Amino acid sequence: MYKCIVLAVAGLALAGCCCCCSSSTSCPAAAQCPTAAQCPAAGALAWQDLFAPDLSDAIAPQGVWEFKDGILTASEDQCIWTKGDHENFVLDLEFKTADETNSGVIVYCSNIENWIPNSVEIQIADDYADMWAKEPPSWHCGAIFGHIPPAKTLVKKPGEWNRMTITCKGPMICVVLNGERATTMDMRLFTSAKTNPDGTEIPSWLSTPLATMATKGRIGLQGKHGNAPIWFRNVKIATLK
Template identity: 30%
Template sequence: MTTPMRIFHSATILGLLTAAAVAAPMDEKTEGLTTIFDGSGADGWINNKTGEPISSTAVQDDGLNPHGVGAYVVLYKEPVKDFVLDFDYKLSPGCNSGIFLRVGNPKDPVMTGLEVAIDDTKGTGFHDSGAFYDLVKPEANTQKPASEWNHMTITAKGPIITVALNGEQVSTIDQSQFSEPGTRPDGSNHKFQNVAIADLVQEGYFGFQDHGQNCWYQNVRLKKLDQ
């Protein structure tokens, strides 16, 4: 015979399990991330110009440094569609760099992908850290000074891409709103005169830019949301 206490206990457990199941989706962005660079080697990273694996010299004490390896962008070897990209980065003083996303043609990342800017600046303009380069300004610049570590999370789902910098969401782009070449949704002009951002492929390569200065990336983790 089932006692009232046992019924109450079973119902309580069932309620807790149900609550946990409902709460689980809230953690989707932080669970299931796979490390694709841990500082131990350059396997899985390629030169955007040649398609060849990058030199092991790119792996330094502080992490993956794209500067000086002969690539404009050090790309992860596999194209991805919807994803969460999570990593730490550190800039040298005066550094100008960026993260390229969904690059359709590795030899032409500027015109076939999007760039999230990371620069040794303090502003909130179209070229400051957290901006979608020349397209969307960040709402805030939460980056730490040069030579200090920062944490960035980029989430891409369809045409919507968001950037969180040091725990604060700083920018969002809806590619579908950029339907005219060279024009932002508010009618102002941007530099990409020959391409409608809405028409860019939503599956491509991502990677870290060498724009002439040292910067380091560490603890790079990826979750593919479309799988």
């Protein structure tokens, strides 16, 4: 189903990340894809839905999250979580924003009751809204929130579907948004809770240095944060070996 994933573990050490891309028929960004010889055989990755249609395998407040016609959305500012921990994986999903949407994909969460300082968040936001455009670049869509900004504005305008692929391999995290690499992170470099390696300030509520975090944890999706909705579909995960 998903036929093109760059899995070069050696490349992780040399290039700083495992860049990934996937499609049911072809890769969205040919320049970032391996050759046919480098692609794993069809079915080499066991893709599965992150959440069951009835959400029986999820942790979420009753009645807040629901699937409707294959689209997952929330009525309140509450997260939905996997019941189990995940490590070394590729997460592939589509999302759609509204005006002023502020959401995110959360990985490596060790405490879902106090997730903000105990996880890594890949930001989803309506970068076209004035309220987000004026915020620091590391708050923009595709950023590792509070730490690394996206390479450029890659999110589509509200009402359009976006494709995001997140590869997590130990301390290495790579985010591809709409076919282009948005961010690459080596958590081991982030030894401070106050400043990033590039000297920018870390928001005070992100009080745990990323270098000290476990590279295994729950995966979550942020709900209707800031009163603006978010929609997800085709949220799938595959484990890397």
